[in-house]
Amino acid sequence: MNPKEGEATMAVRSSSGLRWVWFAAAALAVTATVQLYALSISPPDQGMGHLQKIMYVHVPTAWSAFLAFGTVFVCSALYLFTKREKYDMLAVSAAEVGVILTAVTLVLGSIWAKPTWGVWWTWDPRLTTTAILLVIYGGYLALRSFVEEDERRARWSAAVGILAFINVPIVYMSVRWWRTIHQVQSSPSTVDSSYILGLRLNALAVLAVMICFIVLRYRAGMLERAAEARLEEAALVKGEVSV
């Protein structure tokens, strides 16, 4: 067994089969349940009416995207220190999930903006910095497809994964640092008490979905690397590849 296959196999040996697929499915089922619960208990907002209910998906996806990008940052730093490929794979897995969640956040924000602001999109600081965040992490994923050599791809990606995180606190604070039409950060201290429970439950449910997605993507990636390594080893044994 070559070292590349060894680490990949060890990383996925702790659990086998479709366990994480079922975990992810369960997390999605819980998310659907808490969404229905939150929708059923939340009264219409005085200003926005039933549009307030978009908050239960818009805010949790934004929070989870931030956490996913935080994971990219931590795993990228760990990769640079340790050179262990599992951190590289965790970073790309978290980046992919973060990009999906950020794209959803932007679309949901646009759907919410039209009836409240009268436009689908405006170059508001919060919206603009979030769009930049999506482009940066989209670039991170694109970079990986451009670099063929494993170690170089991981090293460059780690550098980008660390630098890209600078934009996350900028997005978060943009509603306070600049004049914006976006409301301040939604949290239990800034929303009406009748919405807090629904917001917290939905945040936890989307967080569980995010974790399951990252683990599932990570395990798929590590298994693919192990299978590739095994294939390379088999080719070497057959003498099909010269070294």
Next chain:
Amino acid sequence: VSEWNYVVAAYGVTWIALLGYMAYVAKRYVRAEAAHRAGQGGER
């Protein structure tokens, strides 16, 4: 346009994205595991 149309659109977009990504990653995982067990290659 009713407020509810926007709410339904928002939840619809969310679920299309979540279920779409779930299908993508679960399919990739199942294929990778099968390839690994069979000793064959997978995609990067």
